[in-house]
Amino acid sequence: MSVLIVGSVALDYLETPFGKMDQALGGSATFCSIAASYLTENIRMVGIVGEDFPQAHVDYFASRNIDTLGLERVEGGKTFSWGGRYHEDMNTRDTLYTVLGVFEHFHPVIPDEWKKSEFVLLGNIHPSLQLEVLDQVEEPKLVVCDTMNLWIDISLKELKQVLKRVNVLVLNDEEARMLTGERNIFNAGKKMLRMGPSVIVIKKGEHGAVLLSKDTTFIAPAFPLGGFKDPTGAGDTFAGGFIGWLERTGDVSVANMRKAVVYGSVLASFCVEEFSIEGIRELSEEQIAERFGIFRTLSTF
Amino acid sequence: MSVLIVGSVALDYLETPFGKMDQALGGSATFCSIAASYLTENIRMVGIVGEDFPQAHVDYFASRNIDTLGLERVEGGKTFSWGGRYHEDMNTRDTLYTVLGVFEHFHPVIPDEWKKSEFVLLGNIHPSLQLEVLDQVEEPKLVVCDTMNLWIDISLKELKQVLKRVNVLVLNDEEARMLTGERNIFNAGKKMLRMGPSVIVIKKGEHGAVLLSKDTTFIAPAFPLGGFKDPTGAGDTFAGGFIGWLERTGDVSVANMRKAVVYGSVLASFCVEEFSIEGIRELSEEQIAERFGIFRTLSTF
Numbered sequence: 170m171s172v173l174i175v176g177s178v179a180l181d182y183l184e185t186p187f188g189k190m191d192q193a194l195g196g197s198a199t200f201c202s203i204a205a206s207y208l209t210e211n212i213r214m215v216g217i218v219g220e221d222f223p224q225a226h227v228d229y230f231a232s233r234n235i236d237t238l239g240l241e242r243v244e245g246g247k248t249f250s251w252g253g254r255y256h257e258d259m260n261t262r263d264t265l266y267t268v269l270g271v272f273e274h275f276h277p278v279i280p281d282e283w284k285k286s287e288f289v290l291l292g293n294i295h296p297s298l299q300l301e302v303l304d305q306v307e308e309p310k311l312v313v314c315d316t317m318n319l320w321i322d323i324s325l326k327e328l329k330q331v332l333k334r335v336n337v338l339v340l341n342d343e344e345a346r347m348l349t350g351e352r353n354i355f356n357a358g359k360k361m362l363r364m365g366p367s368v369i370v371i372k373k374g375e376h377g378a379v380l381l382s383k384d385t386t387f388i389a390p391a392f393p394l395g396g397f398k399d400p401t402g403a404g405d406t407f408a409g410g411f412i413g414w415l416e417r418t419g420d421v422s423v424a425n426m427r428k429a430v431v432y433g434s435v436l437a438s439f440c441v442e443e444f445s446i447e448g449i450r451e452l453s454e455e456q457i458a459e460r461f462g463i464f465r466t467l468s469t470f
Numbered sequence: 471m472s473v474l475i476v477g478s479v480a481l482d483y484l485e486t487p488f489g490k491m492d493q494a495l496g497g498s499a500t501f502c503s504i505a506a507s508y509l510t511e512n513i514r515m516v517g518i519v520g521e522d523f524p525q526a527h528v529d530y531f532a533s534r535n536i537d538t539l540g541l542e543r544v545e546g547g548k549t550f551s552w553g554g555r556y557h558e559d560m561n562t563r564d565t566l567y568t569v570l571g572v573f574e575h576f577h578p579v580i581p582d583e584w585k586k587s588e589f590v591l592l593g594n595i596h597p598s599l600q601l602e603v604l605d606q607v608e609e610p611k612l613v614v615c616d617t618m619n620l621w622i623d624i625s626l627k628e629l630k631q632v633l634k635r636v637n638v639l640v641l642n643d644e645e646a647r648m649l650t651g652e653r654n655i656f657n658a659g660k661k662m663l664r665m666g667p668s669v670i671v672i673k674k675g676e677h678g679a680v681l682l683s684k685d686t687t688f689i690a691p692a693f694p695l696g697g698f699k700d701p702t703g704a705g706d707t708f709a710g711g712f713i714g715w716l717e718r719t720g721d722v723s724v725a726n727m728r729k730a731v732v733y734g735s736v737l738a739s740f741c742v743e744e745f746s747i748e749g750i751r752e753l754s755e756e757q758i759a760e761r762f763g764i765f766r767t768l769s770t771f
Contacts, residue, residue, distance in 0.1 A: 356696050394656070470732050
């Protein structure tokens with residue numbers, strides 16, 4: 170089995186109260202794929218980069234068994250870049266700039282031999298591009314979709330078309346409220362379950378994550394961290410860990426998705442501890458197992 | 471064994487987006503005692519009311535096995551009253567008025583036969599009054615202290631004296647940040663553990679509660695509610711359920727405090743569903759057991 174991951178690949182500029190970093194490897198496909206790579210070896214990445222994208226990053230992907238056959242490289246093109254500055258409280262941020270570069274004319278092309286991928290993660294990109302991916306894949310076992318406030322704001326119609334065709338929607342609490350007009354996340358969850366997905370996962374940052382289906386409410390705490398340096402990519406990392414566990418086990422039951430939420434949370438906890446991908450660049454099985462074990466004790470009574 | 475509960479008894483005016491209520495039974499001792507009464511029958515209430523305090527409320531306390539020997543009644547006096555209006559988001563509120571009435575000259579007097587109470591709950595009142603209680607009780611097995619932002623603001627010195635003499639501090643996340651200057655609640659918890667208590671319980675409202683000791687981190691979700699009508703007294707109710715369980719079992723280990731947090735959360739979930747004490751006025755054992763059981767499944771993976 171394998172996971173097909175489609176999303177952005179970026180060279181970002183990040184500024185938080187703890188420092189700054191230029192030319193930082195980022196993008197939804199990047200974080201999703203690296204996170205998933207700690208749980209499965211069968212990762213197929215689809216995205217686009219420009220001529221400026223360092224070969225070292227491509228080599229790093231390969232070292233983590235991330236297949237980049239679907240990563241298009243445009244000669245003379247410039248890689249997508251986002252510049253952001255986080256405020257003192259780390260809960261809000263300003264976009265300093267967005268340079269689309271090669272992303273402006275991107276249309277994901279799924280290699281023929283990848284069209285039968287069993288697990289598909291539609292990383293956070295424009296819903297129209299997510300639809301193009303859905304039109305190319307053949308009877309996937311599970312489709313997980315991530316999104317963001319921008320698309321709810323400017324492409325709601327396309328996003329709703331996507332939602333009709335996915336199994337799991339992953340988004341944060343603010344986005345859940347935007348999408349449904351419901352302040353209460355359980356009521357928001359009920360509304361989203363009527364939009365198509367049979368499972369909704371709402372990420373609440375430092376307050377953990379909630380998984381909702383018709384019959385299930387699962388609430389996971391966030392890993393207790395004394396602080397963090399850069400929240401960029403935490404949501405993508407969560408989604409990658411989530412689908413990685415499901416692919417590894419081949420079990421898409423809601424019961425198994427509880428564990429998937431915890432793996433997503435474990436990987437996101439490492440992600441935020443350092444800038445860019447540094448927190449998840451090189452993790453050992455032991456590090457992941459240790460935090461997973463702590464999660465077991467956190468809510469036990 | 472028995473629980474001694476000291477705090478305010480009030481007739482409040484409440485206004486939320488869901489309605490309003492005048493002459494509403496309230497006060498920290500009220501909510502704490504009612505909540506504890508679902509877990510133990512040995513509750514000793516110390517507080518003060520005026521001549522206007524309806525006998526029906528005193529009778530109700532008696533019907534729940536709450537001993538009001540320590541509830542002073544001042545002839546000609548007026549019962550403490552707080553008027554508050556909650557904003558649309560229910561997270562913030564304005565104080566419309568505060569009438570101290572008989573509370574202005576209140577000094578808690580612990581009846582002689584209650585001075586050896588094993589469990590003491592210092593409900594949310596001025597820290598100087600909490601100190602007066604501590605001076606009267608004799609070697610309690612466990613002292614739990616609640617407080618609020620007002621006392622951190624205007625009586626920090628006295629509050630710090632209280633903290634040196636209690637085992638467990640219960641407060642909300644905003645208060646934890648105010649008291650320590652730490653935004654991160656785990657760091658705030660570490661600082662508070664150095665102030666005296668060996669256990670800190672931080673209430674996070676809809677995001678649940680966190681219990682911290684030197685060696686333990688326990689994170690409980692909040693009960694998943696589709697909405698609530700009036701958050702007044704939820705924190706007091708939590709504290710009452712918390713100490714009620716500890717008294718019932720006689721076990722003050724940190725492991726047992728995890729269950730106590732869940733009982734506190736269960737009772738608080740009923741409290742917020744109706745105005746004033748109506749949500750917890752008459753609960754069955756089955757109702758409480760059902761929500762406790764749901765808590766068991768909420769975070770299991």
